[in-house]
Amino acid sequence: MVKMWRISLCVLVVIPLLAQALEIENPYVRGLPPTQRNTAAFFTVHNASDKAVELKAGTSDAAERLEIHSHRHHDGMMMMQEEGSVTIGAGKSIVFSPGGYHLMLIDLTRPVRDGDEVSFSLVADDGEEIMVVAPVISVLKEAPSKHEHTEMHP
Numbered sequence: 644m645v646k647m648w649r650i651s652l653c654v655l656v657v658i659p660l661l662a663q664a665l666e667i668e669n670p671y672v673r674g675l676p677p678t679q680r681n682t683a684a685f686f687t688v689h690n691a692s693d694k695a696v697e698l699k700a701g702t703s704d705a706a707e708r709l710e711i712h713s714h715r716h717h718d719g720m721m722m723m724q725e726e727g728s729v730t731i732g733a734g735k736s737i738v739f740s741p742g743g744y745h746l747m748l749i750d751l752t753r754p755v756r757d758g759d760e761v762s763f764s765l766v767a768d769d770g771e772e773i774m775v776v777a778p779v780i781s782v783l784k785e786a787p788s789k790h791e792h793t794e795m796h797p
């Protein structure tokens with residue numbers, strides 16, 4: 644009984660700490676042919692806290708490194724550009740989606756096929772690491788994007 648009590652106390656204490664300020668919704672990783680060395684992850688990140696949070700790329704079990712990228716129009720072309728971080732205002736969301744912000748998985752360490760799972764993380768400015776497990780969805784199943792044809796990378 645003592646053990647039981649300890650466990651339930653633990654649950655009571657831990658849950659409020661796990662009520663993260665940041666919520667990752669609808670994550671997925673783009674599945675590409677195995678010849679591709681890089682791919683991208685997409686998701687919506689919501690900041691439920693009352694202060695802005697700065698997010699940086701963390702690590703992944705499927706890539707050597709991660710970078711946050713955005714797309715910019717430059718001389719009529721869509722170019723992608725590395726962002727050191729993104730800041731999400733209090734109560735706000737940022738959508739990572741094809742043609743916009745995305746988390747690049749660079750130098751894949753294993754194939755990422757449709758139906759696989761990939762984990763990746765994001766790191767908040769307070770040092771908290773947010774772990775995400777995302778399904779891989781083939782690029783062929785992705786909803787068409789009006790920017791798709793001008794993207795400079797997979």
Ligand SMILES: [Cu+2]
Pocket residue numbers: 683712713723724745747796
């Ligand atoms: Cu990119």
